Amino acid sequence: MTTDHTHAEYANTSAVAGLAREVETLRRAIRKAAPVQDAHAVQLHKLAGQLDELAQATARKGPADKVVAPSWLSLPSDADAVAEVLDELLTWLCAVYLRYADAAASLSDCWLWHPEVVEELVWLMHTWIAAYEDENASATAAGDWHDRYRPGVVRRIKTAIGTCSLENHTSPQPAPRVPLVEAAEAIVTWWGTARTAPAPEPTDAHLAAATPAPSTWGNRR
Structure with missing residues (x-):
């Protein structure tokens, strides 16, 4: 586009x-x-x-x-578009990613239920394509993929999934929401017109609406 x-x-x-x-x-x-x-x-x-x-x-x-990676988190609400990205990813995971022992160990059975993990893997796949299959592929890009990109994704996936398993996804999980959107108007006024002054104090309604930040998707330990 x-x-x-x-x-x-x-x-x-x-x-x-x-x-x-x-x-x-x-x-x-x-x-x-x-x-x-x-x-x-x-x-x-x-x-x-x-x-x-x-x-x-x-x-x-x-x-x-430049190989442009699609974002799993912002794909259109279109089953065909989602299927196309996921089919390509599944093929690549089998052919490349899971060949690495640490990567295979970090990918739990519930990885598909973690959108942030799918996002990481889609991005990593396209950096691999840029390093190995693009017309401007280079040994330097391949080195970056092995030395920085792949280990970084494996590390973040381990953090995101932790000890999560399929059992943790048997109850519906609410989609994450941006906390306290209702406070945006006050922040706009402050930051847009008087940012050298103290920030506005949270109202009683803000304090009542505040909730603890959720952990990773479906990770209920």
């Missing part, structure tokens, strides 16, 4: 190309005002050529050198 971020992807390309055009214009002006063999004109001509090569190389890369 195209968003305003697409324009940002090409910002560097446009900037380099624009600079190359400016240098070329300046080079032509110097050529008219001084002999071509003038040292400054020669250097400027060389710089114009280097900038043009850089602009072309940047344009060839464009945004295609």
Whole structure:
């Protein structure tokens, strides 16, 4: 899906190309005002050529050198879209992720009931694709995947799931909610107009509505 971020992807390309055009214009002006063999004109001509090569190389890369990972947490309410992401993930888990002993040990039977865990795995899968299968895949990216990304995801999954099991999901769990949304108006007024003053005090209604922060999804120890 195209968003305003697409324009940002090409910002560097446009900037380099624009600079190359400016240098070329300046080079032509110097050529008219001084002999071509003038040292400054020669250097400027060389710089114009280097900038043009850089602009072309940047344009060839464009945004295609970035593998975009879909977010499991913000997928559309569409069963086909969800199935497509999950099918790809399940295949990749069997082929790659579960080949690592620590990863296999951290993935409990109830992992599918933890949206934050699925989100981590979808993201990790796409970093692996970027490192190994993308047209701009590199050994450096693969090294990052092994050294930082995969161990980091395994560690966070262990924290998120802990000792949770399928039995903990037999009773319906409420979806998480943003605490005290009703206080947003007071915060907007304070932060937007008088942030150097003390923050507004919570009202009795706020205190009554406050509840302990929930632990991980379905993790009821």
